[in-house]
Amino acid sequence: MASQQPRKTTAPDLELVLDVIRSQVLGCWRYRWVALGVTWALCCLGWLAVGLMPNVYAAYARVYVDSQSVLRPLLQGLAVGSDAVSEMALMERAVMSHPNLEKLVQETGLARPPGDRKAVEMAIMELERALTLRWEGNNTVWVSYESIDRGQSLKVVSTLLNQLIEGALGENQADSSTAERFLAEKLKEYEQKLNESEAALAAFKKKNIGMLPGDGNADYYGRLQVELEQLTQIEGQLRAARNRRAELQRQMEGEDPVFGLLAEDETPTVMTTPLDRQILELEQRLADLRLRYTETHPQVVAARDTLDQLRARRDEAVRTGGSRVRAYSSLNMNPVYQQMKIQLSQVEVELAQLQAQYAEQAGVVAGLRQKVNIIPEVEAELKRLVRDDDVNRAQYNDMLRRVEAARVTEEVGSNKGRAFRVIDPPKVLPAPVGPNRPLLFTAILILALGAGAGTAFVLNLVKPVFFTGRDLERRFGLSVVGSVRQGLTATETLARQRMMVGFAGGLGLLLVSYVLLLFLARLLAAFGVAVGGGT
Amino acid sequence: MSIIERALQTSRSQAAVARQPAAAHGVLSRITEVPLPAVSGVPPLAISATLAAETYPDLDRDIRFLKRPLLARLFAPQEGEGQRHSLMITSDLPEAGKSFISRNLAASFAQEKMLRVVLVDADPVRRSLSKLMGVADRPGLMDLVAGEVTQLSEVLLGTDIEALYFLPAGPTRQDATELFASTRMNEVLAALSDPNTVVVLDSPPLLLSSEGRVLADSVSQVLLVVEAGRSTAADIAQAVDILRGTTATISIAMNKVPVAALSFRHDMYYR
Secondary structure, three states, X not given: OOOOHHHHHHOOHHHHHHHHHHHHHHHHHOOHHHHHHHHHHHHHHHHHHHHHOOOEEEEEEEEEEOHHHHHHHHHOXXXXXXXXXXXXXXXXXXXXXXXXXXXXXHHHXXXXXXXXXXXXXXXXXXXXXXXXXXXXXXXXXXEEEEEOOHHHHHHHHHHHHXXXXXXXXXXXXXXXXXXXXXXXXXXXXXXXXXXXXXXXXXXXXXXXXXXXXXXXXXXXXXXXXHHHHHHHHHHHHHHHHHXXXXXXXXHHHHOOOXXXXXXXXXXXXXXXXXXXXXXXXXXXXXXXXXXXXXXXXXXHHHXXXXXXXXHHHHHHHHHHOOHHHXXXXXXXXOHHHHHHHHHHHXXXXXXXXXXXXXXXXXXXXXXXXXXXXXXXXXXXXXXXXXXXXXXXXXXXXXXXXXXXXXXXXXXXXXXXXXXXXXXXXXXXXXXXXXXXXXXXXXXXXXXXXXXXXXXXXXXXXXXXXXXXXXHHHHHHOOOEEEEEEOOOOHHHHHHHHHHHHHXXXXXXXXXXXXXXXXXXXXXXXXXXXXXXXXX | OHHHHHHHHHHHHHHHHHHHHHHHOOOOHHHHHOOOOOOOOOOOEOHHHHHHHHOOOOHHHHHHHHHHHHHHHHOOOOOOOOOOEEEEEEEOOOOOXXXXXXXXXXXXXXXXXXXXEEEEEOOOOOOHHHHHHOOOOXXXXXXXXXXXXXXXXXXXXXXXXXXXXXXOOOOOOOOHHHHHHOHHHHHHHHHXXXXXXXXXXXXXXXXXXXXXXXXXXXXXXXXXXXXXXXXXXXXXXXXXXXXXXXXXXXXXXXEEEOHHHOOHHHHHHHO
C-alpha cells in the first residue's frame, strides 16, 4: 500500500462512512457463532413459550338495545348528544361498571377462591380486559368475551345477557322502590297532619258556634253595625206609633162629645151596650189574627189584652146601669167615634209589637257589645286553623301526585327487560381466536435475529479491532506504512468454505424450523376446529 | 574474541571498500560481487521456492508498496556515519505473520540492485524461519551473541537469491533476553551491517516476552505488524507504548487484511 499522504487528502466523507461501516460489519462478523447461538437459543425458548400458550376462545352474542330506555336514567339532567359513539360509551360504562362486573364475577365464579377480595378484583380486571362491547349500529351491540376456557367464556356472555335482560343493570330498581317507600311514608304523615288540622277546625267551629262570622264574610264589626241600624229603625217606627196614638187619644177625649155623634132615635138594639159591639168586633179580629199568628205574637197578645180590658169595663157598666150606659150607648153608637176607637186600638197593638221588637233587638246589640273582646280572638284563631288546614291539604295533594308519578316511573323502569333483546344467542366460536401464533413466531424470529446481531455488535464494541490501515490511523494517529492482504491456502479456503456452509446451515435450519412451525400451527388450528366442532 | 572481531573488522573494511565506489562512482554492481562470508560447503537455501509456494495474487504488489516507505526510512539522509540499516519486524501478538512479512520483505529488499540483505531469525523461542528453512539445528545468532561462535562464516548461510543471506536462530536458550541486551548483540549487528546491507530481524512478539523490547534498542527501525481483525486497540496501544520507550523509529503495517475490507479504489490505484 502506498504512503498515507494521498489518502488523507482525497478521502471523501462518503468513503469514510463506507469504510467505517465495512469495518463494523467485519468486526461483528467475528462473533457470528455467538450471534447464531443467541438467535437459536432465543428462538427455541420463545417458540416453546408460544407453543405452550393456551388457546383463547371467544363467546359472543348479539343484542338489540333500546338505547333510549337504557340510557334515560343515565342521561337525566344531562345535555348529551345522541350520537352513537357517546351512547355506546355510556352503554359501556353502564354495563362495565364495577358493581355490575362484581355481580358477574360472583355469578360466574370467576374469582378463585370466590370470597377473596383480591381474587375478585383480579377477575374484574380480567373481565374489563377480555369483555368487549361493540356498537354495530341500528341499536345492535356485539358482546364478546375471550377466555382460555370455552365453557367459561360462554358462561360469562350468557350470564351477562341474563343480567341485562332481567333488568339487573345498575341499582335503579332498588333506588326507585326506596324512593317510593319514602314518598309513601311522607304521604301518610301529611295525611295524618291534614286529618288533625281538619278535626281541630271542626271542634273549634263547634265550640264557638255563635261567634263565628256568617257565610256573608261579615266580621264582628260588620255584624254590630247591621244590628244597630236595625235597632234605630225599630226605634223610629216606635216613635211614629206613639205619636199616632197620642193624636188619636187627644181627638177622642178632647172633642168629647162630638156633635152628631148621637142618633135621634134611641131604639134598643141587640147590643145592650156599646162595649158589647166593641168586644164583638175585637173577638172577630182576634180570631182572625190567631189564624195567621201564634199565641205569643205581639198583635195577638195586644188584642187579647184589649179584649180583657173591654170585658171588664162592660161588666162594670152593667153593674152601675142607668144613664151612663145610655149616654155611652148613645155616644158609642156614633160611627165616627167608633172608627177612631178602632184606629186607636190598632195603633196600640202596633206599638206593643214594636216595643217587643225593640227589646229583642236591644238585647241582640247588647249581646254583641258584650262580646267585643272575645270575637276578634276567635276569628283570628279560626283564620289560623283554616290556614293550617289549607297548607296541609296542599302538601298532601302534592305528595299524592308525586307518589303517583313515582309509580309511573317505576313501571317504566320495570319495562327495562324489554330494552334488551337477544338477536344472536351466546355461542362459542369453534376456532380459537388466539393467540396469533404465526405472528408471534415471526416476531420471535425477528427479535431473536435482532438480538443475535445486537450481541455481535455489542461484543465488537467492547473489543474493537482494525481491518485497514486507515482504521488504525484514525484511532492512534500513527502512520501505517502498508497493508498486506490476507492470502488463504487451499486448506484455509476449504475451512472457510466449510465454516460458511456451517453458518448458513445453522441459519437455514432456523428458517426451516420457523416455516415448519408455521405449518404446524396451521395444522393444529385446523385440528382444533375439528375438535371444537365436535364438542 | 579475536576471531570474531577480526571477522567483523574485515566485514567493515569490505563494506567501506564497497561504499566508496557506490557513493563516488556509482559502480553499484560491485556490491554484490563482494559476497558476505557465508558458510562454505552448504548448498544455498532454496528460499525462493518457499516464497513461491506461499505466494498468492497481489502479494508482491502489497509487499512492494510496503517496502518503499521502509527503505526511505532506513536510508533517511540524517543518519550519520556508521549507520546500520537494521529493521526489526515484530508484532503485538504471536501468529501475526511476522516471519511471513520478514522473508517476503527481505526477498523484496534483495531485489533492489544495490542492496545486500541479511535475514536474521531473532526469535530464539519459536525459530519459525529456521524451521521453515530446515536449518533449525544449525548454530546461529544466539551462538554468535553468546560468544560460542566467533566466525560469521560459521553461521551465515547463503540462499538461492544472490543478495540474500540467512542467519538462523541457533539453539533455544533460557538467557535470550540477557543476550539480546548485551553489548555483543550490538557488535554482532555492527558486524552484519554496512551501508549497503539491510539487516532484517524476525523477532518475538512484544506483549508476550521481553526479547522483542530489548532488541528494539539495538535497531534503527521497527516494523510493528498488526493482524487485521485480531489485535484489539488495547493490544496495539500497549505494543506502541513499549516501542516508544526505545530508540527505534516505529512503523506499522497491517497484515492479513481481508479482501472484503479493501475498498475498490485502493485496489485500483494504491496497490
